[in-house]
Amino acid sequence: MTAATHAPAAVEVPRHHAFGRFCRAYAKRPAGLAGLGLLVAFGVLALASPLFIGDDQLNVIKVDGPQLSPPVDGYPLGTDQAGRSVLLLVIWGARESLSIGIIATALTVVLGSAVGLLAGHYQGRVGQGLMHVTDWFIALPSLPLAISLSAVLGQGAASITIAIAVTSWTATARLVRAQTLAVEARPFIERARALGAGNTQIMIRHVLPNVMPLILVSSTLTVASAILSEATLTFLGLGDPTSVTWGSMLQAAFAGGAVTAGAWWYLIPPGIAILIVVLGFTLVGRAVEHVLNPRMVGR
Amino acid sequence: MKPVLEVRDLMVTYPPRRGAAPARAVDGVNLQVRRGEIVALVGESGCGKSTLARALVGLVKPTGGQVLGDGEPLGYSAAALKAYRRHTQLVLQDPGGALNPRQNVFDAVAEGPRLHGLTDRLGERVHAALARAGLRPPEEFAGRFPHEMSGGQQQRVVIAGALALDPSVIVADEPVASLDASVRGEILKLILELRDSLGLSALVVSHDLGLAWNIADRVAVMYLGRIVETGTVEEVLLRPKHPYTRALLSVLPDSGERPVLLTGEPPDPAAVPGGCRFHPRCPLRAAEQDTLCDSRDLPVLTGDPSRSSLAACHLVH
Numbered sequence: 001m002t003a004a005t006h007a008p009a010a011v012e013v014p015r016h017h018a019f020g021r022f023c024r025a026y027a028k029r030p031a032g033l034a035g036l037g038l039l040v041a042f043g044v045l046a047l048a049s050p051l052f053i054g055d056d057q058l059n060v061i062k063v064d065g066p067q068l069s070p071p072v073d074g075y076p077l078g079t080d081q082a083g084r085s086v087l088l089l090v091i092w093g094a095r096e097s098l099s100i101g102i103i104a105t106a107l108t109v110v111l112g113s114a115v116g117l118l119a120g121h122y123q124g125r126v127g128q129g130l131m132h133v134t135d136w137f138i139a140l141p142s143l144p145l146a147i148s149l150s151a152v153l154g155q156g157a158a159s160i161t162i163a164i165a166v167t168s169w170t171a172t173a174r175l176v177r178a179q180t181l182a183v184e185a186r187p188f189i190e191r192a193r194a195l196g197a198g199n200t201q202i203m204i205r206h207v208l209p210n211v212m213p214l215i216l217v218s219s220t221l222t223v224a225s226a227i228l229s230e231a232t233l234t235f236l237g238l239g240d241p242t243s244v245t246w247g248s249m250l251q252a253a254f255a256g257g258a259v260t261a262g263a264w265w266y267l268i269p270p271g272i273a274i275l276i277v278v279l280g281f282t283l284v285g286r287a288v289e290h291v292l293n294p295r296m297v298g299r
Numbered sequence: 300m301k302p303v304l305e306v307r308d309l310m311v312t313y314p315p316r317r318g319a320a321p322a323r324a325v326d327g328v329n330l331q332v333r334r335g336e337i338v339a340l341v342g343e344s345g346c347g348k349s350t351l352a353r354a355l356v357g358l359v360k361p362t363g364g365q366v367l368g369d370g371e372p373l374g375y376s377a378a379a380l381k382a383y384r385r386h387t388q389l390v391l392q393d394p395g396g397a398l399n400p401r402q403n404v405f406d407a408v409a410e411g412p413r414l415h416g417l418t419d420r421l422g423e424r425v426h427a428a429l430a431r432a433g434l435r436p437p438e439e440f441a442g443r444f445p446h447e448m449s450g451g452q453q454q455r456v457v458i459a460g461a462l463a464l465d466p467s468v469i470v471a472d473e474p475v476a477s478l479d480a481s482v483r484g485e486i487l488k489l490i491l492e493l494r495d496s497l498g499l500s501a502l503v504v505s506h507d508l509g510l511a512w513n514i515a516d517r518v519a520v521m522y523l524g525r526i527v528e529t530g531t532v533e534e535v536l537l538r539p540k541h542p543y544t545r546a547l548l549s550v551l552p553d554s555g556e557r558p559v560l561l562t563g564e565p566p567d568p569a570a571v572p573g574g575c576r577f578h579p580r581c582p583l584r585a586a587e588q589d590t591l592c593d594s595r596d597l598p599v600l601t602g603d604p605s606r607s608s609l610a611a612c613h614l615v616h
Contacts, residue, residue, distance in 0.1 A: 187392075191397045194356050194389035196414045196415055210401060
């Protein structure tokens with residue numbers, strides 16, 4: 001935030017090199033880079049997996065490996081009870097686990113932020129009404145709701161995504177509303193009003209940028225919990241039984257007696273994968289928070 | 300010539316808290332600010348002066364009376380308010396809080412022009428406003444963030460943001476109360492310079508009579524929602540008529556008078572006393588036991604600045 005941000009020549013409106021500035025500041029945070037590296041690695045693996053994983057490795061009828069074998073040559077993380085490589089299953093499972101987690105988070109954050117922002121800005125009837133709706137959703141027990149939604153919408157990734165979004169947006173909405181109320185009470189909102197700003201301009205230019213770091217940080221945590229919810233719902237058998245996700249791997253391991261058989265290589269890899277992705281999102285969220293908050297620069 | 304800013308019989312009532320009467324924060328005020336004039340509005344905390352300032356810039360909708368800018372009554376539709384705000388600008392007490400921490404100086408100052416569609420040669424407009432507010436050279440400050448500046452510089456940015464709209468009057472609510480003593484003088488000097496160079500009018504709200512003496516042409520003393528004395532700064536501060544003004548002046552360290560300590564209940568806008576609203580605390584009434592004070596309401600002072608000083612009191616004339 002030194003020479004680079006200074007306005008150029010006197011008559012020129014300083015353009016926003018916001019993205020470049022963001023990237024340079026982000027690059028100075030090793031933990032954030034590590035988290036981003038983890039996520040990129042998983043993302044690339046997930047996207048590239050169709051190149052080296054096909055039906056031959058995933059179809060229980062076609063695979064020919066040893067059954068429920070500990071790590072051996074050619075199967076670095078062992079095999080499942082059908083003889084499939086656990087390593088390849090973990091890589092393949094990242095596709096659906098990540099996409100469900102990210103899409104559910106996007107839905108959660110957009111819905112929760114919009115409701116929270118509106119409820120915090122319009123503190124009259126609109127805000128009260130929105131908060132009543134939010135309270136109503138909070139009162140619904142999330143796991144039974146997700147189970148019944150999956151039952152109504154049918155098994156599969158889409159219904160799990162919707163079920164996660166419907167049950168988790170309330171937390172974001174309450175968080176954003178609380179922060180909006182705090183920001184609205186600050187004098188710069190009054191100054192903006194006195195300068196002639198309307199409701200939309202105040203929300204977008206003043207409230208949202210000051211709530212954004214919180215939204216970003218909470219969304220990284222939402223991704224983590226969405227991936228966990230996905231694992232939970234799939235573990236309970238609400239996912240598509242034919243697709244491979246980290247949750248379905250854990251369920252298959254549990255159902256296949258991996259616990260009693262002491263097949264640690266079958267249980268631990270999907271758990272570690274969930275842990276690494278959650279850690280990656282948390283590290284990135286923390287770094288983004290620091291970069292976006294000008295007061296935190298250099299700390 | 301029409302005053303740039305005028306209020307007529309302004310009333311602002313806040314809805315009651317549970318079980319209490321509604322609070323009459325501003326309870327009938329007439330006031331005029333003429334072109335190129337600085338008016339100080341003084342009074343103790345809770346007397347309604349900040350509410351009056353917010354009503355003047357249209358942030359608080361009055362429950363009665365009128366606000367007039369250049370003789371035109373202010374409407375409260377979104378479009379009318381927006382048009383009015385090019386004319387009247389607000390400067391707040393706490394410059395640190397009045398600036399969005401995520402906006403740099405350029406964006407903070409450019410906000411008004413952008414909102415009003417004055418984006419043609421925006422850079423020049425912003426830099427001119429910064430320079431006028433004493434932030435020179437402007438390009439050195441444009442990229443800074445509020446937390447990288449001192450309180451005085453922040454207040455200059457707030458003033459520059461108001462100036463960028465070329466307003467004809469600035470309403471400043473305690474503009475220097477949160478600043479260091481050394482910076483106060485600079486900001487007050489800036490307001491005076493802007494008056495001299497741009498013909499800007501200002502209404503400065505303060506609890507500080509010394510500030511009023513330093514910068515104001517006229518003074519209005521407010522007590523419990525009403526102006527109780529008004530006149531030129533010399534008249535009001537050197538020859539105060541109203542017992543409330545006298546009491547305020549007597550407690551200044553170098554007044555040379557015996558301090559008059561006000562007794563009785565502190566003023567409560569939810570329970571304005573009948574008769575003269577100052578009578579429960581008035582030292583004159585206590586001495587003379589005049590029953591007129593308790594029973595007869597005083598007329599609202601006219602805001603006509605051409606009259607000599609006026610005081611709302613039964614006992615002095």
